[in-house]
Amino acid sequence: MDEMTTDLGARRRRGKPVPRREPVGKGGRKSGKMLAVLALCAAVGAGGIGIATAPGRADAEMPSEAASPMRNVAGLAAPVVKAVELGVTPTDGAKAVNPAAPASVKAVNGTVKDVVLERASGGGRVPGTTSPDGSTWTAGDPLEFDTKYKYSFTIVDQAGRQTKKAQTFATVAKANEADAAVYPLNGTTVGAGQPIEIVFSEPVLNKEAMEKAVTVTASSGQAVAWRWYSDRRVRIRPEAFWASNSEITVDLKLFGVDFGNKMIGNSDTKASFKVGPQRLAIVDDITKTMNVYFDGQLVKTAPVTLGDAEWLSPTGFAVIMEQERNSKFNAGSIGLKPGDKGYYPPLTVEYANRLTSSGVYVHQALESAWGAVGKYNVSHGCVGLLPADAAWFFNNMKTGDVVQTLNTGAPAVEPLEGFGDWNIPWAQYAKR
Structure with a gap:
């Protein structure tokens, strides 16, 4: 018997009250209940996340989240609305933004309203539309170059709470704009041998992307190939001459196209031109004659004189670049000066049809050379005709028509x- 039992017995004999003894283990359960209550309080104080799903029963129900359509019955207070994820394009503070970039405001787990996109300087509001579910606003017009814009909008979460936002950004400066010029010009009529030429204001580094941005359509259905002569100059032609009386459209979707070096296309351009009959003049140095064909039919034969032994006429295909009823010729343009062999004083020639940039023409021969026409060569590379034939050629052939010269012994x-593109075999033409 332990000391405590002995002490209790003595107290009973003396008639003194005996202290009540708690059963073993009951104090442990009381401590556990207190710890559970403290844990519950701590969890609620920390936000209540998790306690709402814990097993057990609360003695009193707690109110639901205020004004939340997601909770309509009483229960533990806990977050039930997902945070709104916001996506704005262009981003806040962005610079050198491509004006073709799609401007938009998108909310995930919420909606957007009262969206205004306008010039920061005032005015110039960009129109836009909001998706049926209210989650996305999209600009309806492209942006402008070298402009600072400001956004203002309101986002609404799934509990109906609203937050107003404001952002700014700036588009590409004018110094970084790029464009292109197309030949033939829109609305013109040219010969069947005229290649398309596009000259870009800035170097094109991504040529493959540029070829996708430009569409060439021929009413004849002819396929075309591109020939890049530099980063800024490209020619486009079909395998054979353009079909007679066809129409060609060049559609350049360049707005927003990245040329490279931070240069951005500033506009879309479309040019359409018509093609006349297929007109081809074949000049043969052996026979000293010119045969002219319209759509494959011989319509004219004329005698010619060509370049002499020191100034051979180039061979192959050439395209008439321009026509002048009277053209001033100067020997200095081909490197001759007074005293040089072959020099001639400045003069005016009749019925001039330019074939090359360096000065090869089809034109009326000088009167001093009329006796050589059809017999021998006396020119500096030009094709000389007698007056009546020169007038006929000038009046019946047009820019874009083709002159083919044979058997002179000179390169093509x-x-x-000029436009010597037809001297490149088709299989090689599209190689960069």
Whole structure:
């Protein structure tokens, strides 16, 4: 018997009250209940996340989240609305933004309203539309170059709570704009041999992307190939001459196209031109004659004189670049000066049809050379005709028509010496 039992017995014999003894283990359960209550309080104080799903029963129900349509019955207070994820394009503070970039405001787990996109300087509001579910606003017009814009909008979460936002951004400066010029010009009529030429204001680094941005359509259905002569100059032609009386459209979707080096296309351009009959003049140095064909039919034969032994006429295909009823010729343009062999004083020639940039023409021969026409060569590379034939050629052939010269012993016309593109085999033409 332990000391405590002995002490209790003595107290009973003396008639003194005996202290009540708690059963073993009951104090432990009381401590556990207190710890559970403290844990519950701590959890609620920390936000209540998790306690709402814990097993057990609360003695009193707690109110639901205020004004939340997601909770309509009483229960533990806990977050039930997901945070709104906001996506704004362009981003806040962005610079050198491509004006073609789609401007938009998008909310995930919420909606947007009262969206205003306008010039920061005032006015110039950009129209836009909001999706049926209210989650996305999209600009309806492209932006402008070299402009600072400001956004203002309101986002609404799933509990109906609203937050107003404001952002700014700036588009590409004018110094970084790029464009292009197309030949033939819109609305013109040219010969069947005229290649399309596009000259870009800035170097094109991504040529493949540029070729996708430009569409060439021929009413004849002819396929075309591109020939890049530099980063800024490209020519486009079909395998054979353009079909007679066809119409060609060049559609340049350049707005927003990245040329490279931070240069951005500033506009879309479309040019359409018509093609006349297929007109081809074939000049043969052996026979000293010119045969002219319209759509494959011989319509004219004329005698010619060509370049002499020191100034051979170039061979191959050339395209008439321009026509002048009277054209001033100067020997200095081909590197001759007074005293040089072959020099001639400045003069005016009749019925001039330019074939090359360096000065090869089809024109009326000088009167002093009329006796050589059809017999021998006396020119500096030009094709000389008698007056009546020169007038006929000038009046019946047009820019874009083709002159093919044979058997002179000289190389073919270089592509950039005018439009010598037809001297490049089709299989090689599209190679960069």
